[in-house]
Amino acid sequence: xDRLEIDHLxxxxxxxxxxxxxxxxxxxxxxxxxxxxxxxxxTTTMRIALGVLAADRGEVRWAGKxxxxxxxxxxxxxxxxxxxxxxxxxxxxxxxxxxxxxxSAPAAAAAVDxxxxxxxxxxxxxxEVQKLSLGNQQRVQLAAALIHDPQILVLDEPFSGLxxxxxxxxxxxxxxxxxxxxxxxxxxxxxxxxxxLCDRVxxxxxxxxxxxxxIDELRSGSTDTLVVEVAHAPADWWRTVPGVSLVSTxxxxxxxxxxxxxxxxxxxxxALAAGPVRExxxxxxxxxxxxxxxxxxGAEPDGGPSESEPAINRQGVSA
Amino acid sequence: xxxxxxxxxxxxxxxxxxxxxxxxxxxxTTLATVVILAALAILVSLLGGKDKPFTVGxxxxxxxxxxxLEASAKSLDIxxxxxxxxxxxxxxxxxxxxxxxxxxxxxxxxxxxxxKSLDQKLGNALHVLAGNLxxxxxxxxxxxxxxxxxxxxxxxxxxxxxxxxPHKYNAENLVIGIIAGxxxxxSLMLNGQAVAQGVVEExxxxxxxxxxxxxxxxxxxxxxxxxxxxxxxxxxxxxxxxGVAVGLATGALSISASAAAxxxxxxxxxxxLGFLMYALAFAAVxxxxxxxxDVNGVVAPVLMFVIVGYVLGVSILPSDxxxxxxxxxxxxxxxxxxxMPMRLAMGGVPAWQALIAxxxxxxxxxxLVWASGRIYRNAVMxxxxxxxxxxxxxxx
Numbered sequence: 001x002d003r004l005e006i007d008h009l010x011x012x013x014x015x016x017x018x019x020x021x022x023x024x025x026x027x028x029x030x031x032x033x034x035x036x037x038x039x040x041x042x043t044t045t046m047r048i049a050l051g052v053l054a055a056d057r058g059e060v061r062w063a064g065k066x067x068x069x070x071x072x073x074x075x076x077x078x079x080x081x082x083x084x085x086x087x088x089x090x091x092x093x094x095x096x097x098x099x100x101x102x103x104s105a106p107a108a109a110a111a112v113d114x115x116x117x118x119x120x121x122x123x124x125x126x127x128e129v130q131k132l133s134l135g136n137q138q139r140v141q142l143a144a145a146l147i148h149d150p151q152i153l154v155l156d157e158p159f160s161g162l163x164x165x166x167x168x169x170x171x172x173x174x175x176x177x178x179x180x181x182x183x184x185x186x187x188x189x190x191x192x193x194x195x196x197l198c199d200r201v202x203x204x205x206x207x208x209x210x211x212x213x214x215i216d217e218l219r220s221g222s223t224d225t226l227v228v229e230v231a232h233a234p235a236d237w238w239r240t241v242p243g244v245s246l247v248s249t250x251x252x253x254x255x256x257x258x259x260x261x262x263x264x265x266x267x268x269x270x271a272l273a274a275g276p277v278r279e280x281x282x283x284x285x286x287x288x289x290x291x292x293x294x295x296x297x298g299a300e301p302d303g304g305p306s307e308s309e310p311a312i313n314r315q316g317v318s319a
Numbered sequence: 320x321x322x323x324x325x326x327x328x329x330x331x332x333x334x335x336x337x338x339x340x341x342x343x344x345x346x347x348t349t350l351a352t353v354v355i356l357a358a359l360a361i362l363v364s365l366l367g368g369k370d371k372p373f374t375v376g377x378x379x380x381x382x383x384x385x386x387x388l389e390a391s392a393k394s395l396d397i398x399x400x401x402x403x404x405x406x407x408x409x410x411x412x413x414x415x416x417x418x419x420x421x422x423x424x425x426x427x428x429x430x431x432x433x434x435k436s437l438d439q440k441l442g443n444a445l446h447v448l449a450g451n452l453x454x455x456x457x458x459x460x461x462x463x464x465x466x467x468x469x470x471x472x473x474x475x476x477x478x479x480x481x482x483x484x485p486h487k488y489n490a491e492n493l494v495i496g497i498i499a500g501x502x503x504x505x506s507l508m509l510n511g512q513a514v515a516q517g518v519v520e521e522x523x524x525x526x527x528x529x530x531x532x533x534x535x536x537x538x539x540x541x542x543x544x545x546x547x548x549x550x551x552x553x554x555x556x557x558x559x560x561x562g563v564a565v566g567l568a569t570g571a572l573s574i575s576a577s578a579a580a581x582x583x584x585x586x587x588x589x590x591x592l593g594f595l596m597y598a599l600a601f602a603a604v605x606x607x608x609x610x611x612x613d614v615n616g617v618v619a620p621v622l623m624f625v626i627v628g629y630v631l632g633v634s635i636l637p638s639d640x641x642x643x644x645x646x647x648x649x650x651x652x653x654x655x656x657x658x659m660p661m662r663l664a665m666g667g668v669p670a671w672q673a674l675i676a677x678x679x680x681x682x683x684x685x686x687l688v689w690a691s692g693r694i695y696r697n698a699v700m701x702x703x704x705x706x707x708x709x710x711x712x713x714x715x
Binding site: 047050051052072077079081082086096097099100101144 | 520528535
């Protein structure tokens, strides 16, 4: 399977180390989510992949070969800093960009028709970009990334500034592209969206890949939690189950941490033995928690309560 | 698949051309320049660019003065036709403006009837006539032969040996030179600044990142300079061509058609050389800033060369076209594009001077392609505060 390899990139800006051995791969046909705090190095990585910046060390490869100009023209790119000619008409602008990417004039015109139609800005083809609302400008920006039928998609914060309808359109487009065999790499701070959409996720910290894999892979090693409410039970009923530890209690409700591979049914039996069970839910840590845990440096021991507790509590109640 | 790098340059240039040709300010400026030039030419021809001959009436008693009047007018480069009329009819024609003046009296003195005032030029001719008449009368009364005296005066002349004959500038060439200077100055300012503004527009709108994901920086810069250059060239040919054509057609210009064509060709050559040189410099310095309001500050040093050459040229050359300092400056590449076309239109430029200026300026262009390309490449992706030239030259 073809893959986009980001092979140990290093980049310094003066004294600032922007990328420090950044490495990951995105496979054809998958959506790869790129998350990390501001300044972690996501944009720099994407710019280097596009050849807009040069790396100090390391290489970006597609299908085993270093990215050259020919391949780069096959990438669909949405820069973090949105940019279009404000006084150029939407249609002309998209045709121009498509042709810069090597499309013939008729092919470019056809692609413009197709994508403006699909992204809901077909009626604005003859308007100057500056006359469009910000949301519609975003749609044109996405059209600009897709107009030349890219073989690779690299999108920096494609969802920022989109209304919910546009988010759905965008998600659909990204999924279709991935299904058509295109590797889709995008960065986002909307972690719920990343969790829902991405096949694999890379979490960046300080210019390095802190964790990378499917959401399930990222979860492994972290413990699942159980929310159990047993009416009128002794406070320490859970002690009968080996390996389980208490995270917090709230009235009759206990938040328990379950070691990897432990059987939650054992806990349920112990709870039933202790009294009537009002609530029993297994809770998998959301990406937000994994992310928090990783980007705050992992200084605290696993399951450190201060960061993760509120989120788990909230999730537990709603479960 | 190996994309032809010049195809991208062509696409960029094409966008610049179509954008600029539809730019209202550009269209208005070009049309206004054409109209002003044409109006100027028509005005010149109407205001007596060609001298209308004076028609002077003579009566039967003054008809002997007709031939001497025409002769003395001719010696002053004034055209005078004479017509013999009846005195009372002549007075009516003077009042009606059909005659410039009517010679009356018995022919022994010069006595004219005019409508409101005597035209100064015609007055000069009549003055000479009166002098000659008096002289003739005195010679006759002294017993001499007026014809022999006249012949002797006519043949008397000053013999001059000139060591270095100076170029004889005529007023028309000086005017053409000034107009050439104004045109090339305007064109360099407008189109050069358009390059600078275009570079910053791409930076400030951030579209440059999207473009550089598809094309190399040099392609973007070359396409922009080439596109705006083509538009400037069209503008120059149209304005210069229309100006000369109207000038020749209305008679405002009396230089030969080939000399006029030469002037336009030199204008085009110097526009191309000057535009390429300044536009490359403009593109490089403009890449240092990210906001339109910073453009003026950063292009000012480059602009100074254009302005200094032009201002010195239009203020000194018309009165002193052979000025030695300006002759030297017109051979220095930074000033040549404004000064040399003015001097060439005024005439009298030795071929070697024109050659030095052309070769020198042409040699600057590859140098600037290299230097500006380097600055542009390093600066164009860095947005935010103004970048120091030194940092753009060798980034940290």
